[in-house]
Amino acid sequence: MEGVLPSQPWLSPMSCVKVPCLSPSTHQPGKVPFYDFPRHSGLVSADDVASLARNFPTISSLASFMQSWLFFELLSAFLGQPVSRSDLVTDGFINLDQEAVHGHFWRWKKMLWRASNAQRREAQHAAQDMIHYALLKGDLFEEAADSFGRRDDGFDRVALSVKLLACLLIAVLDDTYVKSSGVLTRWIHTAFGRATFGMVKVANVLDPLHRGLNNPKLSFVDDYFSEMSLSNATKDVYGYEARFVPLHPSEPDSGRAASLLIRLLERNGWCPYRARQVCQSYDYMTVNNLAGLIRNRSSVEDHGRCLETRRCTAHDVEIKPTSTYPFRHECDGNCEFVRVPYEEIANIVRSGGIPVISCSIEGPLDVKIVRCTAQTAYTAISHVWSDGLGNPNENALPLCQLLWLREKIRQTYIEKYPSPLNEDGPMTTRWTIIHRWEISHVLRPDWLETPFGANRIFFWMDTLCIPVSLGSQKSVDNRELRFRAIKQIAPIFSGAINTLILDRGLQDTTSLVPHRAYQVCGDELATLILGSKWMERGWTLEEGCLARSCVLQLMGMPYYLTPSLANRIPKIERHHSPLARVFVQSRRSMVMLLKTALLEDRKRIPFDVGLCRASRLAEALLLPQFVWAWNSLVNRSTTKPQDGVLILANLLDLNVYPLRLLSGEERLMAVIQSCNELPLSLMYNTGRRVHIEGHPELGWIPKDISGNCLTVGAAIRKLKTRKTNDRVAFSVERSERYRQSVLIVATKLGQCIPRSAEIFRVQIPMGNDSGTETQEYIIEIQDTTPSPQIQESHNTGREANTDFLGTCMVIDLTYGTQRARGFAARGVRFLVHARSRMHMDLSYDAPLIARTPKQWWYHRRELWSPLSLFVMESVPLRKRLIIKYGKKFSSHSHSPNTPVYNHRPLEAGSIAC
Structure with missing residues (x-):
């Protein structure tokens, strides 16, 4: 929805709605208190649905009064000054991203600077109460609109604009005040940022010297991290608290504002069930950002059963031997299949090793299967099976697909694309390169000694590296080997030099300005990934969270995820208007959502706080890790429902191999x-x-x-x-x-x-x-x-x-x-x-x-x-x-093969060998 929030500077196709400025349906009183506005407008009562229905004969008149009171008057009361409608409207539609509106918010903040702490605290609580009151009244107006018995797009837009404005004002309060203190945050942000940056920098420089002298770490760094509460660490690593969600889990039916968001999501390519999940998980501002982006939806997607089954089934693939798998070809479809010897893969897996595919860097493929060692620099492939890169019957792929894969893997290493070795790439920064090099050097001291493009390319892909063979005599062996291979998923993806994410919808995404495809904003990239089918599947959750470095194929080129998410994201510190700061924070929140979904901050713990403290912190985060893993899997789908337990066990660092007996x-x-x-x-x-x-x-x-x-x-x-x-x-x-x-x-x-x-x-x-x-x-x-x-x-x-x-x-x-x-x-x-x-x-x-x-x-x-x-x-x-x-959990509860918790947290750098 444009107007309440600014239009996004994205290159991908967008589809947004605007909020019309309605003419007042009743007499508009002069300057009156916000709570008394209905009475001064001639309403006897606005406290129940029946009173609203009696006072407003049509839904359009109800929408007009709702906008006058809960939008324009709410904004004026919040700012403490009358705001003219002409300052908020452009071409008949609401538009808050104007210089006049930013000026109103800037004057509001300067007025707070001149107040005492007690006055600020009083103003803060009064504003919070007023916003919550407006939200409750907005719900009442939506219930009154339901009594008219029909959907009205105009009213729904006004209702959504009221909810977005309330969330926007709450965000302004959060950015302006320290929570419940009456103290402005601008000085604290500056001092805390400088102190934190200085301590971490000094610790990184002096810590090796102290370790060499067998001295403890710098005491002030220890004190700093010891003061980090578990609640803050949990929030930073595993998620945020979504306030004011459009569709509350306790409500069987959605209101008018939530219904409009759901319709926008479905119209722009979202699964109906996933659209409702999104509205239950994120706040109005976040859902509004997701709803505006048009997904690259495949023509073969069928979401007809998703609401009935309460999960997205559009990308489930029939993997029975008698089924026909939808192989995808990059050619005319007549190329031969390249098969990997089953016994060679099985022998490596059976002995506890990890098989990887080796092929020549150019010319004939010359595909071979080799055992992974500590010196093997390989790429792990994370893909969605419905895109045609799987094979339920044998370890084989079409020749054209393997040639295409080789090219995509090679693109992640050569210098004309952004790569971990190319600090001049358009989406990387020198600091990011140095930081990632330090992490990789600690995890794999010898990985840079392996030249990427010397002779061969190594990669791991489930289609080729998890043994599959038809025949009743091998069914038991396949099950045994499959569980052994699944047990190795964690070291496979955490030990890979990078993980290549392949999603056909993302690959086919087009830019409105093709020659500027490399300038995709970090928040746009995050929104594209959050809306992709790769984010809807269960196995890709584990693969993305374990990956040390994710590389995404988008618009015909590779994007290294971590540096790309920082591309063209404005800094909050450069903005003084509270409204502009919240607009920037709204963009940055999309990046943080994706980082939370992929546990990017969790991977940094061993390097940001030291290994010993990281171990204790990871132990303390086991409960949030369970909650995060469970909730993530609830929102994702797997073709085999029982696979969700295996993914959960892997994410909790359990030994999944004994589960084959249950x-x-x-x-x-x-x-x-x-x-x-x-x-x-x-x-x-x-x-x-x-x-x-x-x-x-x-x-x-x-x-x-x-x-x-x-x-x-x-x-x-x-x-x-x-x-x-x-x-x-x-x-x-x-x-x-x-x-x-x-x-x-x-x-x-x-x-x-x-x-x-x-x-x-x-x-x-x-x-x-x-x-x-x-x-x-x-x-x-x-x-x-x-x-x-x-x-x-x-x-x-x-x-x-x-x-x-x-x-x-x-x-x-x-x-x-x-x-x-x-x-x-x-x-x-x-x-x-x-x-x-x-x-x-x-x-x-x-x-x-x-x-x-x-x-x-x-x-x-x-x-x-x-x-x-x-x-x-x-x-x-x-x-x-x-x-x-x-103790009776199951018939196997006393079996010695019951999985035992390892008390070993997930580490981003386990060596795959």
Whole structure:
């Protein structure tokens, strides 16, 4: 959407919508307080849908008043000065990227400089409250628009512009203030940036000398990194908190603004299911950037089943022997297939080695299979099978494809393209080259001694290097070798000199200015990749995250990912207008999203903080790593659903080879059993769950990687028990940071909630003082059992088990919303089996949903009836919560081949040998 946010200086085709400036439908009062604007405009009430429907007979009049109040008046109230519509409009459409608007924001900031800290803090909180109020009223207007019973594109554009403006103003506040302090950030940014740069530089220079003298590292560098909180490290490495997402997971239906974004995404080539996932994952500004770019969509994509199956199936490939694989040719299709000897590949894999393909650099291919050594400089190929570079029947590819691959690999090394050795390339910087050379020299001291273009090219590709052969006599052997090869995925991609990313949609992307293709902006490149099918597949997640250096084929030339993402991105420090700074930050956020998705910052940890501290930090980041890996796989697809567990195990550094002995459902149970720390939110995930006869306490274990995304609000950590003990115990770990968002409450001593109670009311104390304020929720126990027979046995077991002393519940507010159409929280109910002043023994019972009375009335007004009320009390942080269950995960749970957690974090530089 252009106007609220500026048009992007991208070379790729764009498709954006504009917001018209509507004429006021009612009398516009003079300068009045923002909250009193409806009353001064003649409205009796604007607090409910019915009042809005009575006051506005048409949806166009509703849209006009919404724009007057929640856009123009909101902006004027935020800036503390009246803003003329003529300053915000160009050719009848809203346009905030004008000199006059930047001047208004600049004067607003100068006014804050003259205020005291107390006045700034008061202004900050008042602005935040006003923006949140506008967002709530915007939701109310969207509900009122639904009462007209038809879609109106004009209203939808106005609704989206209000949401974008609110997010824009929140971003301005975040950039202007230190959070909740009333202190401006401009001095802190400058001082902190210089201090950080200086400390890291001095440490890099003097650290080798100190190591040589057996002295410890510089103390101030140690102090600096010790002050880095785990929460900040988690945010920097594994993601950001997306506020104000268009489509909240707790809401079954999307509002008008979210519906418009979904339509824009689908119109520009996105999968319908992926479009909804994007709207649930990112904020309005980010989704707006993604929705404006036209994807290069293949004509053979079929997304007809994606919404039904709740995953994108358009790029799934039938890999049965009887199926016809869609091979792609770079010629007329008559070239022969080049086959790699199966036995040679199998022997290398069987002996624990890694096979790589060797071919001549020019002339005849002369394809050979060789064993990878520490001195082999090779390229790993990451591709999407639906593009025609796979082969489900044998290790072979058409000759034209191999010739094309050789050329693309060679392009990543010769100097006319940006390469790791060419510091004069249009997208590289000298500092980036030096930094990447230092990393590579530490990981592979001898890699520069291997000339890239001397005689031969080496590369690894799953189609040619994972043994495949038809025939019943080799089916068992193929399975064995496949798991051995999958076990080597981590060292293969982390040990490659670079990873070549091949996506036909990206390769066929055209530039509006062909001769300037090398000038693709970093944020445009990030947006293209985020919208590609390469980012939708499960196996490419692992390959991209393990790659030391990614090279992308785009517009006919290779792009080294890390330096290319910095190309033509403006620096925030060069802008003084708060609005201009947020516009720049919006562009830079696209780059950060891609880096987060590929764990770029995670790969730098061993080199930025030192190996010893990196090991401890990586250990502390195991929980966020699990959450990130799970959530990433939920948003991606694999042709074989069971492959998701193998990818998860590899990303968690588990040994996947023993998983070959387990069935599909048992594999995920074994992986979870091998983790010493898990997110508590896994217990109320919305995916399918296991049912093990006689073990109802294990009902929280998921059957597959599906359902809603996980959070890191609280965790369960495995406790060490005696070897003779047949029970497993987890301790619930909480922190003060999530105290307000993850509530843990329990019934008072001597009280309990009957297990037969499926719907009931609870009163929960809020705040530090449990007696000051209470919040009421209606709790609905969720049914996760798959069949009536299992449900009957589940209920029977529930009634039979009465050996508990109380009820404990986790209510996670991060999953909820205050809007009427959604719910307030997800959570889980536990049974209390023992309790004292300092600890509580629990067992899993069932997941739950919590609604506010307003939400309950909205959803169940026809079922409104008196419900039982239970008064709960907060569980103090100092009280230890122990969750116990039996060890029976599967029939193979006591097998010595069960994967064991290695406590070895993923490293970007493991040598592939």
